[in-house]
Amino acid sequence: MTTTSTPTPTARAAAATADYLDQRTGIGVAVKTFARKIFPDHWSFLLGEIALYSFVTLLISGVFLTMFFVPSMAETTYHGPWASLNGVEMSQAFSSTLRLSFEVRGGLLMRQVHHWAALIFMASIVTHMMRVFFTGAFRKPRELNWVVGFTLMILGLLAGFSGYSLPDDVLSGNGLRITDGVVKAIPIIGSYMSYFIFGGEFPGNDLIPRLFTVHILLVPALILALIGLHLLFVVLHKHTQYPGSGRSDKNVVGFPLFPIYVAKAGGYFFVVFGVIALMAATMTINPVWNYGPYDPSPVSAGAQPDWYMLFLEGSLRLMPGQAEVMLGQYTLSLNVIIPAMIVPGVLFTLLAAYPFIEAFATGDNREHHVLDRPRNRPFRTAFGVSLLVAFFILVLAGSNDLIATHFHLSINDITWVFRFLLFLGPWAAFVITKRICLGLQRKDRELVLHGHETGRIVRFASGEYIEVHKPLDAHERWLRVQHDAVRPVEIEPAEDSRGVRRKGYRTDRLRQRISQVFYEDRVEPVTPSELEAAHHAHGGHDEIGSHDHGHEPAQVGGGQHLVEPDGETGPDARNH
Amino acid sequence: MKALAARRHDRRAPVVLLLLALLLTGGLYAVLAPTSAKAESSVASADDVKAGEKLFQANCATCHGPSAAGTASAPSLIGVGAAAVDFQVGTGRMPMQMNGPQAQVKPAQFDDEQISQLAAFVASLGAGPAIPTDDQVDPSKGDPATGMALFRTNCAMCHNAVGAGGALSRGKFAPNLWETSPRHLYEAMLTGPQSMPVFNDANITSEEKRDIIAFIDEQGNVSPGGLDLGSIGPVSEGLWAWVVGLGLLIGAAVWIGAKSS
Numbered sequence: 050m051t052t053t054s055t056p057t058p059t060a061r062a063a064a065a066t067a068d069y070l071d072q073r074t075g076i077g078v079a080v081k082t083f084a085r086k087i088f089p090d091h092w093s094f095l096l097g098e099i100a101l102y103s104f105v106t107l108l109i110s111g112v113f114l115t116m117f118f119v120p121s122m123a124e125t126t127y128h129g130p131w132a133s134l135n136g137v138e139m140s141q142a143f144s145s146t147l148r149l150s151f152e153v154r155g156g157l158l159m160r161q162v163h164h165w166a167a168l169i170f171m172a173s174i175v176t177h178m179m180r181v182f183f184t185g186a187f188r189k190p191r192e193l194n195w196v197v198g199f200t201l202m203i204l205g206l207l208a209g210f211s212g213y214s215l216p217d218d219v220l221s222g223n224g225l226r227i228t229d230g231v232v233k234a235i236p237i238i239g240s241y242m243s244y245f246i247f248g249g250e251f252p253g254n255d256l257i258p259r260l261f262t263v264h265i266l267l268v269p270a271l272i273l274a275l276i277g278l279h280l281l282f283v284v285l286h287k288h289t290q291y292p293g294s295g296r297s298d299k300n301v302v303g304f305p306l307f308p309i310y311v312a313k314a315g316g317y318f319f320v321v322f323g324v325i326a327l328m329a330a331t332m333t334i335n336p337v338w339n340y341g342p343y344d345p346s347p348v349s350a351g352a353q354p355d356w357y358m359l360f361l362e363g364s365l366r367l368m369p370g371q372a373e374v375m376l377g378q379y380t381l382s383l384n385v386i387i388p389a390m391i392v393p394g395v396l397f398t399l400l401a402a403y404p405f406i407e408a409f410a411t412g413d414n415r416e417h418h419v420l421d422r423p424r425n426r427p428f429r430t431a432f433g434v435s436l437l438v439a440f441f442i443l444v445l446a447g448s449n450d451l452i453a454t455h456f457h458l459s460i461n462d463i464t465w466v467f468r469f470l471l472f473l474g475p476w477a478a479f480v481i482t483k484r485i486c487l488g489l490q491r492k493d494r495e496l497v498l499h500g501h502e503t504g505r506i507v508r509f510a511s512g513e514y515i516e517v518h519k520p521l522d523a524h525e526r527w528l529r530v531q532h533d534a535v536r537p538v539e540i541e542p543a544e545d546s547r548g549v550r551r552k553g554y555r556t557d558r559l560r561q562r563i564s565q566v567f568y569e570d571r572v573e574p575v576t577p578s579e580l581e582a583a584h585h586a587h588g589g590h591d592e593i594g595s596h597d598h599g600h601e602p603a604q605v606g607g608g609q610h611l612v613e614p615d616g617e618t619g620p621d622a623r624n625h
Numbered sequence: 626m627k628a629l630a631a632r633r634h635d636r637r638a639p640v641v642l643l644l645l646a647l648l649l650t651g652g653l654y655a656v657l658a659p660t661s662a663k664a665e666s667s668v669a670s671a672d673d674v675k676a677g678e679k680l681f682q683a684n685c686a687t688c689h690g691p692s693a694a695g696t697a698s699a700p701s702l703i704g705v706g707a708a709a710v711d712f713q714v715g716t717g718r719m720p721m722q723m724n725g726p727q728a729q730v731k732p733a734q735f736d737d738e739q740i741s742q743l744a745a746f747v748a749s750l751g752a753g754p755a756i757p758t759d760d761q762v763d764p765s766k767g768d769p770a771t772g773m774a775l776f777r778t779n780c781a782m783c784h785n786a787v788g789a790g791g792a793l794s795r796g797k798f799a800p801n802l803w804e805t806s807p808r809h810l811y812e813a814m815l816t817g818p819q820s821m822p823v824f825n826d827a828n829i830t831s832e833e834k835r836d837i838i839a840f841i842d843e844q845g846n847v848s849p850g851g852l853d854l855g856s857i858g859p860v861s862e863g864l865w866a867w868v869v870g871l872g873l874l875i876g877a878a879v880w881i882g883a884k885s886s
């Protein structure tokens with residue numbers, strides 16, 4: 050480890066310390082293997098890091114806030130620099146938030162750092178999740194890590210919600226009031242649950258201290274532990290990589306973790322922290338002094354939750370109130386149960402279970418380390434886009450009053466439009482996205498078979514005109530032909546050769562049906578024989594039909610492509 | 626009395642000047658203008674009423690009827706009082722020009738003298754709320770903390786917590802109050818324009834109205850946390866988090882990624 054020719058005193062001290070540690074913990078081996086770990090390089094792989102770093106920022110600023118925040122609902126009278134609250138009765142939680150904002154040095158900046166970091170944390174989690182989803186990074190062996198990630202997202206929501214409710218201002222109280230309503234809407238046990246959570250009738254005196262424990266202890270500890278597990282999985286599985294020449298399911302092309310990736314990632318921490326600090330220093334967030342202390346009677350216009358909860362608000366706003374039904378003397382509040390539990394339940398279950406549903410439909414249990422280009426999985430891409438569209442429409446519906454005032458529209462019309470859009474939007478998004486994906490795949494086929502158009506027209510002696518096409522180079526071609534041809538699964542017949550009903554046939558039937566939904570419409574990648582044929586056809590300008598709808602090319606089974614890039618472009622050339 | 630009232634009317638400078646004067650002269654102002662509201666309504670000159678009637682016939686009668694008793698297209702103005710006219714015409718809502726969910730604010734169509742003449746005419750038709758005195762609307766004399774509490778229980782559900790405005794049903798909306806003059810604030814509460822409820826003195830006393838004015842006066846001036854992003858709450862914060870925050874961060878990520886290859 051120590052081979053420097055003329056070590057400075059500091060270097061010697063460092064080496065000695067390292068040596069001391071190594072002899073007692075054997076950490077040297079771990080550090081070495083870890084430092085040599087290869088990480089592929091792409092901007093979208095930094096999205097998870099934004100989440101990580103904004104979480105670190107949250108921890109740092111949160112520790113500062115806990116030093117001054119008083120998690121108590123005891124009444125007190127405010128006396129301080131904010132004139133329009135002077136002499137007003139409020140909880141200690143609220144008055145300590147005001148003190149943090151106006152009297153503690155740097156307190157307002159820290160509050161704003163903490164809140165902006167929370168918004169960015171959730172935003173980066175969602176974009177990171179989108180990256181993982183659309184590239185198929187959740188496929189075997191990473192399904193479990195997807196579930197870990199999904200749990201992290203839910204915990205993030207919980208952290209955001211519990212934090213939002215702590216200052217005890219009107220907005221946070223409104224949010225809690227809605228929560229109370231939702232809990233009470235649960236059949237039979239609802240009202241007991243509400244009393245249990247709030248320690249009596251809403252708002253009670255216990256909630257803020259309870260939320261405080263949840264917010265600063267329980268949820269962060271869980272998030273921290275799961276982030277550890279999440280990153281451990283990333284290291285164990287190795288990171289995925291985008292397709293390209295020289296990249297396969299058996300290698301990782303990129304830079305060693307140390308020093309390049311560490312420098313980049315470490316530098317990126319400061320970028321993330323810097324952007325959050327910049328926002329916190331210049332843009333107000335959650336000005337609780339405007340909202341005033343919580344009191345159950347007032348609700349102000351523009352009362353909305355933070356953006357990541359807005360879809361729930363939208364779901365509630367869209368639901369027609371008539372859905373409440375009476376069963377004898379009991380009320381079944383479907384008008385709350387459907388929007389506040391069933392809608393998010395469906396969205397989240399689909400998300401959490403997607404990797405398993407897709408694996409079932411694909412009948413695929415190979416390991417995947419090369420990512421998909423989204424166009425090559427039209428169903429998945431279209432499905433993801435339609436979930437996003439549904440989410441986005443709910444978010445807009447949660448902002449319907451602001452849309453009404455800013456665009457001078459009628460809030461009633463907007464609400465009706467969104468009610469229909471919630472069903473039509475995702476469907477239209479699905480159809481359109483799938484079309485676009487198939488179109489892009491066809492374009493890829495065209496390119497591979499015919500090459501780039503050059504715009505150069507040549508006239509033959511016979512009088513025939515052709516446009517000269519420039520063939521793709523090996524890298525370009527590989528990118529477009531490397532993916533598997535995924536087809537609907539074939540199943541064995543219901544009865545075996547002796548006419549006995551086969552066990553597991555029903556599951557297989559189901560698998561086949563789902564698989565057909567997933568993969569019926571498709572464009573096959575170019576096979577070597579097709580490429581051969583295209584090369585033989587002069588100049589490659591002829592139309593060669595693309596194979597939609599079950600047209601089977603000669604080659605059977607996905608995953609074999611013979612058009613490997615040649616040696617000059619092999620892994621070694623790029624792996625420096 | 627007559628001379629005094631006339632002088633008062635003359636001194637009623639444009640809204641902006643009034644605000645500036647309030648800011649500059651503060652307490653001095655209060656000493657100079659101690660007239661009460663009662664004095665106001667009873668002493669419009671007969672000339673004012675005459676001139677007002679002329680203006681009314683020319684500009685308002687098509688909708689409100691020649692005797693201001695109302696028509697199918699507009700309500701009766703008998704008994705709405707000088708305050709309603711001063712508010713509706715002073716904020717440019719009247720004479721109404723465009724059909725829509727609610728009367729739109731536009732630049733005032735009449736000068737101060739004409740407005741006071743119109744007000745005098747409508748006030749002469751039947752007793753109604755009078756135009757408040759400068760003392761009644763002086764924000765420096767109100768208590769913003771009481772105003773905040775009153776505003777939160779009576780106004781915030783329509784006008785947003787700090788008066789930034791909000792949506793009502795079918796395209797109607799409660800406007801932003803930050804640019805509204807103290808007098809118009811008072812008159813709006815007193816007369817309840819269009820879909821806004823009336824807050825008479827039994828509901829919210831004259832002093833409480835002044836507290837509310839003091840609270841609104843504080844808004845939009847100081848924003849301790851930096852840019853206020855429109856003061857419309859978490860939706861605009863979320864939008865900025867995505868556009869500025871995530872925008873910059875992804876930009877940086879692409880830049881870092883590009884550096885390698």
Ligand code: HEM
Binds near residue numbers: 201
């Ligand atoms: C607290 C929130 C989270 C943090 C701090 C975090 C952090 C990270 C980091 C640093 C990576 C490696 C770099 C990258 O690919 O971006 C990663 C990979 C991954 N994350 Fe997350 N993540 C979080 C949430 C999620 C969520 C919500 C999901 C999906 C449900 C998810 C699924 C994955 C998967 C499957 C990988 C492996 C990707 C691959 O190897 O290509 N993570 N995560």
